[in-house]
Amino acid sequence: MDTQEQIKEVVKQKYSEIALQNKETNQSSCCGSGCCSTEVYNIMSDDYSQLEGYNPDADLGLGCGLPTQFAKIKKGDLVIDLGSGAGNDAFIARHETGETGKVIGIDFTPAMIERARKNAEVRGFNNVEFRQGDIERMPVTANVADVIVSNCVLNLVPNKDGVMKEIFRVLKPGGHFSISDIVLEGELPREIKEAAEMYAGCVSGAIQKQVYLELIASNGFENITIQKDKPITIPDDILSQYLAPEQLAAFKQSGIGIRSITVYAEKPLEKRSCCGPDCCN
Numbered sequence: 001m002d003t004q005e006q007i008k009e010v011v012k013q014k015y016s017e018i019a020l021q022n023k024e025t026n027q028s029s030c031c032g033s034g035c036c037s038t039e040v041y042n043i044m045s046d047d048y049s050q051l052e053g054y055n056p057d058a059d060l061g062l063g064c065g066l067p068t069q070f071a072k073i074k075k076g077d078l079v080i081d082l083g084s085g086a087g088n089d090a091f092i093a094r095h096e097t098g099e100t101g102k103v104i105g106i107d108f109t110p111a112m113i114e115r116a117r118k119n120a121e122v123r124g125f126n127n128v129e130f131r132q133g134d135i136e137r138m139p140v141t142a143n144v145a146d147v148i149v150s151n152c153v154l155n156l157v158p159n160k161d162g163v164m165k166e167i168f169r170v171l172k173p174g175g176h177f178s179i180s181d182i183v184l185e186g187e188l189p190r191e192i193k194e195a196a197e198m199y200a201g202c203v204s205g206a207i208q209k210q211v212y213l214e215l216i217a218s219n220g221f222e223n224i225t226i227q228k229d230k231p232i233t234i235p236d237d238i239l240s241q242y243l244a245p246e247q248l249a250a251f252k253q254s255g256i257g258i259r260s261i262t263v264y265a266e267k268p269l270e271k272r273s274c275c276g277p278d279c280c281n
Contacts, residue, residue, distance in 0.1 A: 045152075048088060053095025057119055060086050064152035064260040065180025068092040070227040072176065072264075076100040077146035080170060082135045082163075082179075083107055083153030087116035087128070093149060094128050104145075105130040106138055136162040142169050148177040152260075155182045155206040164219040171267040178227065178264050183209040185257035191242040203234065203258060213263070221265035228262040 045061045048054050051069060068089050073079055073096035081090045084105025093103045107113050107130065116130045133139040135150075136159050148167055157163050167177055184206050192203065207215075216224055239248050 048092070051092050053092045055088070055091045055119065055123065057086070060088070062152060063088070063180060064182055064232070065228060065230075065262045067149040067151050067178040067180045067262055068096065070262055070264065071096075071147050071149050071178035073097055073101075073147050078144060079103045079147045079149065080138075080140065080145045081105045082138075082148060082150035082167075083156070084116055084130060085112050087119045087130070089149055089151050090116070090128055090130070091119070091123075091125065093147075094125060097127075099127065101127065103128045104140065106133055106135055106140070108132060108134050136166060138166050138170055140170050143172050145170050146172060146175050148175070148179070150177070150179045150181070152180060152182060154179065155203075158205070160207065160212075161215060161219070164215055164221075168219050168221065168267055173267055173270045176223075176264060176266040177221075178262060180228075180260060180262040181212070182206040182232065183212045183259055183261055185209055185259065186255060188256065189243060189247060189251055191247070192239075206258070209259060209261065212261075216263065216265050220268065222268050223264070223266045225264045226261055227264050228260075230260050232258040232260055234258065 045063045046066045048063075048066065049056075051066070062085055069092075071079075071093070073093055075096075075098040077097045078101060079090075079093040079097055081093060081103065084090050084107045087105060090103045090105040094101075097103060105116055105128070107116070110132060113130050113132045120128045120130065131139045135153070135157060148171060154160055154163055171177065182203065185208070188203070213224060213226075236248065239251065243251060
């Protein structure tokens with residue numbers, strides 16, 4: 001994996017293929033990446049089926065958490081879903097924000113945007129919009145979103161600091177995000193880190209958990225909270241495609257952790273201007 005543009009092209013190609021598949025096909029793969037496993041039904045995604053607003057046709061089984069469950073969405077909110085895929089989280093968010101709110105999904109894969117728009121159209125969801133674009137340069141004006149959600153997407157983006165800056169720009173003062181993502185505790189073997197399939201599979205592009213949290217704080221967010229933290233186990237038949245038997249044994253004994261975390265954070269309210277003698281010291 002050489003440049004950011006090459007990495008992004010690999011991801012775009014993989015997720016363009018996934019957009020044409022159904023959930024059952026994707027669930028036989030590592031986060032939909034094509035590295036098929038015979039040991040698990042799905043190694044990362046959580047069950048959405050009990051959430052209000054769930055639409056099976058929009059669920060490709062690609063996530064690693066349930067960010068909309070924790071996102072504290074209120075009626076009338078404007079919600080932005082980063083890496084919106086076929087629309088799964090956007091439609092859950094729509095149920096929470098109601099007819100008076102709006103949901104904007106952003107995805108950089110044209111095939112995903114087309115599928116999501118069709119899913120919204122057949123359901124008559126006229127307050128859900130899908131826009132094609134990079135989440136490092138969102139096609140959205142500043143200070144408009146009440147809530148931002150994202151599910152297993154930032155690990156796919158090389159410039160994670162750029163995404164955090166964009167989230168801060170787009171959120172209203174006092175707005176917040178709830179993001180599910182993959183993070184690491186310990187260094188992955190070189191063979192896994194350099195594998196394009198494992199990058200598209202949401203693993204090798206992940207960064208250290210502490211670095212991830214520090215990145216959020218360094219971009220000005222407050223009240224940072226881990227809402228959910230679960231381990232991810234990659235099946236041996238996937239790992240053995242990249243690691244020799246002795247390397248696989250060493251990796252399993254190393255204590256290196258691959259985790260899915262759901263993180264909440266808030267953009268601070270702007271400071272009030274001094275409007276009278278009682279508000280200035």
